[in-house]
Amino acid sequence: MITMEDIIRDGHPTLRLIAKEVPLPASDEDKKTLKDLLEYVKASQNPEIAKEKGLRPGIGLAAPQINVSKRMIAIHVTDEKGQLHSYALFNPKIISHSVEKTYLSNGEGCLSVDESIPGYVPRYKRVTVTATTLEGEEVKLRLKGIPAIVIQHEIDHLNGIMFYDYIDKQHPFKPIENAEPINN
Structure with a gap:
């Protein structure tokens, strides 16, 4: 199982790399990594x-955060209506988005x-x-609200972008x- 010691911290060069596509069908090693990402997020909640394993709670985790520069993310989050969105994904890609924006009123955090x-x-x-899911199925997800924010945060990790890169340094709460x- 992934622990807090496995999660690399801000400043580590892997966090700024553009992660590589995962060749599909995924190898057993890549499947295990992706399963471990999802397992961490679920266990941390x-x-x-x-408490027992000293995990910081998280709702998403990307492979680059455990120093694996591959396009894999896991999300386990409940939306505003109480519906669970739990995904372990290879090569996620945003194919369209709304013009309207949103943001978390308390800001974002990151493991x-x-x-x-x-x-x-x-x-x-x-x-x-x-x-592509762990089972090798191609999926198209339409997300809004918190799940949409989380998936954008995790996909940013695959592109070497940190959440604070978007914050207006002069006027953070503008x-x-x-x-x-x-x-x-």
């Missing part, structure tokens, strides 16, 4: 397991960033993503045009 970096992170309100906040 269970207070007992998180690779230990300190709190305040500020609004503009994201698309809705995204359509194509990817209202974002054409954007609706999500309270988190």
Whole structure:
């Protein structure tokens, strides 16, 4: 199982690389890595397991965060209506997005960033993503709200982008045009 020690921290060069496509069908090693990413996110949300294993709670994790520069992400998050979005994806790609933006009113965090970096992170309100599942099935996901924000955050990791790159350094809490906040 992935532990907090496996998660590389801000400043590590792998976090700024553009991750490589995963050759499909995925190798057993790549499948295991992707399963481990999802297992970490799920376990980190269970207070007992998180405390026992010293895990920081997370709702998404990308392979580059464990120093594997490949296009794999895992997400385990509940949307505003209480519906669970749990995905382990190879080669996720945003194929379309809304014009409208959104952002988390309390800002974003990251398992690779230990300190709190305040500020609004503009994201698309809705995204359509194509990817391949652990089972090798091609999927098209239409996401909005928090799941859309999380998948954009994780796909950014695959492109060497950190959430704070989007924060206006001079005015971190400046209202974002054409954007609706999500309270988190």
